[in-house]
Amino acid sequence: MADLSSFPITKKWPAKNPDIIQLYSLPTPNGVKVSIALEELGLAYEPHRIEFGPDGVKSPEFISLNPNGRIPAIIDPNGPGGKPIGLFESGAILVYLAEKTGKLIPADPALRYETLSWVMFQMSGVGPMLGQFGHFYKFAADKVANNSYPTERYRDESKRLLSVLEDRLKDRPWIMGDEYTIADITTYPWVRGADIFYGGREALDYASFPSVVDWVERASARPAAQKGFDIPAKA
Template identity: 70%
Template sequence: MADLSAFPITSRWPAQNPDIIQLYSLATPNGVKVSIALEELGLPYETHKIDIGTDVQKTPEFLSLNPNGRIPALIDPNGPGGKPIGLFESGAILVYLAEKTGKLLPTDPRARYDALCWLFFQMGGVGPMFGQFGHFFKYAADKVANNPYPEERYRNEARRLLGVLETQLEKTRWLAGEDYSIADIATFPWVRGLDIFYGAKDHLKLAEFPKVAAWVEAAMARPASEKGFNVPPRT
């Protein structure tokens, strides 16, 4: 049995089976990236629900694994050299899981870097900008009722990024070519969230991006997506 005692987070969220991956997450657009990847890869894992609404991610135990206090985070008891490893930042976790299994990331160097470009496009663009749009459009709308600038700024940027995705998906089946990859897993939950979480389908005129809509639908139709979107359970 793996010894995870070196990770203080396990004192607050004990591992029932320390021999499998321990995932600390919530079913948000950022959190489900890792659960979807784990389902796609068929890796056994145990989930610990991190209710960010209670600021539990700011506790010393959680910060010991992710100093930035954000979900998701992960411990793999079978890391490099057979030793446990702790990881944070969803992009880093996705790359790690893909490299660990040899799946969801092309092995050809040129194709690999193409996939990584689109992965980091999500990390640096889609995630932050869509998140800011949702904040000002839905969660802080009352605070900026007399100042339309914040919402307009991020709405315009969200639509610009959707346009970038639309242009790419006019040329390829998936973001990085003909094969589904961690770039798709990182990105489509955020696009889906514009409607599901923010209720902005009409406001953003998502119908103007039909290739993006078809891509999201295809990604959601995968069994791993259906499972991963409910990890940990929303109830």
């Protein structure tokens, strides 16, 4: 049995089975990336629901695994060299899981780097911009009622990024063509979330991005996605 005692987070959220991947997350656009990938890869894992606030992501135990205090994070008891490893940042976790299994990322070096470019596109653009749009559009609308600039800025940049995806997806089912990869998994939960969580479909003019909409629907219909969307479940 793996010894995870060197990870303080396991004191607050004990592992029932320390021999499998421990997932610390919430079913948010960032969080579900990892649960979906784990389901796609068929890897055994144990989910722990980490709430927002001082008893969750801001607790000393969680901070010990992710100094940035954000979900998701994982501990893999079978990391490099057979030693446990703790990881945070959804993009880094997806790359790690893909390379660990040799799946969800092309074997060809050139295509691998192209896939990573699209992963970084999401991490640096799609996630932050759609997240900021959603914040001002849904949660801070009262604070910017007399100043439309923040909402319009992030709306327009989000639409620009959606247009980049639209161009990419016009003639292919997935970002990398016929192969479903971590580039898809890291990106479509955010496009989906901007619609169903932030209610931004009309404001972001999804009708102008039919290839993106079809792609999100196609990805969301996958069995791994259907399961991963609700992990970790509420107690």
